[in-house]
Amino acid sequence: MNITRRELHRAAIWLALGSMAAPLRARAQSAPRWSANPFGLGVASGQPRPDSVVLWTRLVPSQADDAIGDSALVVKHEIFADAELRRPVARGETVTDASRAHSVHVIAQGLQPQRDYWYRFTCGNAVSKVGHTRTAPAEGADVRRMRFALGSCQHYEQGYYAAHREIGGRDLDFVLFVGDYIYEGSNPSNAVRQHGTKTPHTLDQYRDRHALYKSDADLQAAHAAHPWILTWDDHEVVNDYADDRDPAYTEPERFLRRRAAAYQAYFEHMPLALPPQGAAMRIHDRFAWGRLAELWTLDCRQFRSHHACPDPERDHGRTLVECAELDDAKRTMLGADQERWIKQGLAGSTRQWKLVGQSTQMSATGFDAPEGRKVWTDGWDGYPEARRRFLQGAESAGARDLVVLGGDVHRHVAADLRVRPNDRASPIVATEFVGGSITSRGASRASMDRMRRDNPDVKHARGDERGYALFELTPGRMQCEFRTTEHPVQERATFATQASYVVEAGRPGVQAA
Ligand code: FE
Numbered sequence: 001m002n003i004t005r006r007e008l009h010r011a012a013i014w015l016a017l018g019s020m021a022a023p024l025r026a027r028a029q030s031a032p033r034w035s036a037n038p039f040g041l042g043v044a045s046g047q048p049r050p051d052s053v054v055l056w057t058r059l060v061p062s063q064a065d066d067a068i069g070d071s072a073l074v075v076k077h078e079i080f081a082d083a084e085l086r087r088p089v090a091r092g093e094t095v096t097d098a099s100r101a102h103s104v105h106v107i108a109q110g111l112q113p114q115r116d117y118w119y120r121f122t123c124g125n126a127v128s129k130v131g132h133t134r135t136a137p138a139e140g141a142d143v144r145r146m147r148f149a150l151g152s153c154q155h156y157e158q159g160y161y162a163a164h165r166e167i168g169g170r171d172l173d174f175v176l177f178v179g180d181y182i183y184e185g186s187n188p189s190n191a192v193r194q195h196g197t198k199t200p201h202t203l204d205q206y207r208d209r210h211a212l213y214k215s216d217a218d219l220q221a222a223h224a225a226h227p228w229i230l231t232w233d234d235h236e237v238v239n240d241y242a243d244d245r246d247p248a249y250t251e252p253e254r255f256l257r258r259r260a261a262a263y264q265a266y267f268e269h270m271p272l273a274l275p276p277q278g279a280a281m282r283i284h285d286r287f288a289w290g291r292l293a294e295l296w297t298l299d300c301r302q303f304r305s306h307h308a309c310p311d312p313e314r315d316h317g318r319t320l321v322e323c324a325e326l327d328d329a330k331r332t333m334l335g336a337d338q339e340r341w342i343k344q345g346l347a348g349s350t351r352q353w354k355l356v357g358q359s360t361q362m363s364a365t366g367f368d369a370p371e372g373r374k375v376w377t378d379g380w381d382g383y384p385e386a387r388r389r390f391l392q393g394a395e396s397a398g399a400r401d402l403v404v405l406g407g408d409v410h411r412h413v414a415a416d417l418r419v420r421p422n423d424r425a426s427p428i429v430a431t432e433f434v435g436g437s438i439t440s441r442g443a444s445r446a447s448m449d450r451m452r453r454d455n456p457d458v459k460h461a462r463g464d465e466r467g468y469a470l471f472e473l474t475p476g477r478m479q480c481e482f483r484t485t486e487h488p489v490q491e492r493a494t495f496a497t498q499a500s501y502v503v504e505a506g507r508p509g510v511q512a513a
């Protein structure tokens with residue numbers, strides 16, 4: 001479904017290497033004796049479909065077990081229908097080795113729709129924690145309710161993952177995480193803990209960074225509790241990168257080698273089915289929840305045009321007043337193929353709620369200054385024609401009940417989306433929610449109040465607290481709750497509801513709950 005045959009073939013080859021390749025299997029150790037449990041990064045599941053889910057783990061041998069890690073390893077997985085692990089439904093094995101950082105990716109197939117499953121991995125005398133997951137309902141099922149959490153932006157140094165502890169304890173169908181899963185850089189202000197290593201450039205350095213994040217018990221709990229649906233933003237590689245360009249204007253060929261390393265490490269640590277091919281990786285995807293909802297995830301980094309009117313010294317996003325290039329119709333956020341794919345998806349969808357998970361804020365956020373309107377060039381404001389095409393395409397396709405979900409900007413946002421932003425003559429065609437940031441620092445209350453004043457489409461914008469967004473969908477309405485705590489997030493932080501909003505079926509736009 002929306003994955004090409006060639007991509008499926010590639011996934012099949014990757015998985016076959018792990019499960020069947022005879023030479024690798026013959027050399028693999030099936031019963032190593034570990035002195036320390038190598039499953040220290042936890043377990044995860046993702047990409048829930050009606051009949052399958054992806055299971056993930058990665059083994060990290062301790063120094064004492066270094067020699068075990070040198071050879072290929074057989075890792076067994078078991079899936080159960082009950083939390084007590086008394087009713088096994090499937091088992092299998094995967095061969096992994098150091099060339100893939102001892103990561104394990106299993107596409108568990110032949111499962112029943114809308115069911116809870118429990119799973120674990122074993123390797124020799126080592127056993128992983130038990131994870132819980134849930135398959136999607138059958139494509140044609142009459143689903144009355146769907147619940148999920150939206151998260152993004154979890155700078156390790158800027159707070160603890162108390163939000164994930166709360167997410168892990170909830171009854172959810174899935175977690176949607178829209179990017180900045182790791183941060184490559186450090187920011188000394190408000191640091192509650194340290195990366196302890198320098199900015200990653202190589203595959204091993206990106207692996208270490210992912211392993212550090214995955215070592216967090218609260219993050220592990222949220223992964224072990226629910227299947228995750230993921231897309232990325234910039235910090236999984238480097239701040240504000242755009243296609244083959246990084247802020248330092250590194251020669252593209254060299255930057256693409258770094259991007260390939262970052263994508264490879266990302267894949268190795270996530271419950272995803274499709275590995276990268278060099279510097280290219282397919283992450284945008286589509287999910288369905290019976291007849292109730294369809295969810296598309298978008299990739300807003302890999303295919304986008306370079307920033308408009310860049311600073312010739314350092315090309316990160318910047319705040320600009322005058323820049324004719326912004327309105328160039330050729331500029332793209334998604335690339336031509338992905339743009340066509342989402343447009344056709346929205347036009348062809350017969351499901352009620354159409355959700356688009358993407359990495360940043362789509363509504364306009366510019367400031368009115370004496371010298372003119374100032375816009376931030378790294379967000380959708382830097383790609384206004386691409387935004388217009390997306391919303392116009394949805395409008396002309398008659399895509400009702402469309403809700404855009406985002407991250408990146410470290411604030412909770414509820415907004416109306418119009419083809420011409422902030423223009424009351426342009427009808428509201430969709431609704432937007434941004435889920436704040438798990439830990440990363442956001443803008444002050446005063447600056448968000450000012451942004452809201454200059455952008456009447458934005459009904460809510462708070463960057464002074466951290467957290468996530470919680471959603472409940474029924475055929476009649478979509479409810480959104482912003483769950484937040486003070487910045488920076490302390491280890492024992494508790495969460496409260498900052499605000500709640502609803503979207504009524506058949507009526508695009510934010511309503512007070
Ligand atoms: Fe971020």
Ligand code: CA
Binds near residue numbers: 180233234235408
């Ligand atoms: Ca970002």
